[in-house]
Amino acid sequence: MSSRREARECVMQALYSYKQGGGEAAEVIDHLLRDPLGDDRNTFRFAERLFLRTIDHQEETDALIEKHAENWDLARIALIDRVVLRMALTEFLTFEDIPPKVTINEAIEIVKRYSTEKSGPFINGILDAALLDLQQRGRLQKSGRGLIGMQSIRDRQAS
DSSP, X not given: XXXXXXXXXXXXXXXXXXXXXXXXXXXXXXXXXXXXXXXXXXXXXXXXXXXXXXXXXXXXXXXXXXXXXXXXXXXXXXXXXXXXXXXHHHHHXXXXXXXXXXXXXXXXXXXXXXSOTTHHHHHHHHHHHHHHHHHHTTOOOOOGGGGTTHHHHHHHHHO
């Protein structure tokens, strides 16, 4: 059985490949998601949704990255870091059952493995700022377990 972390890593690789090589999303899904994850139907479906939603929401997530990556031009951010930020922001916006804290922790762990040693704190800072921004604007639609950790965000906003 595959884990969601493995799914996220496959999605990161698929998005990286898709961005670098273009091609059809369906072909990327078949080769980089279905092949490694296809035996676990639920994990594959999660990965496929994350991949497609990240592509669909790229304009919005890029705007959030640009807003919160102070003094950084989007094009100067390493592609792996951009891809992971897009994925995490897409999870914030479109996966109401995934707690923001889980999304942030997963993003940090993935960049620790695939990017530079400075990527973890960089990703954490942008996601933290974007999360507060989305919460303040009422754009975070979390339910059930997704509310875990939201009180601490509200507490930080109040101080």
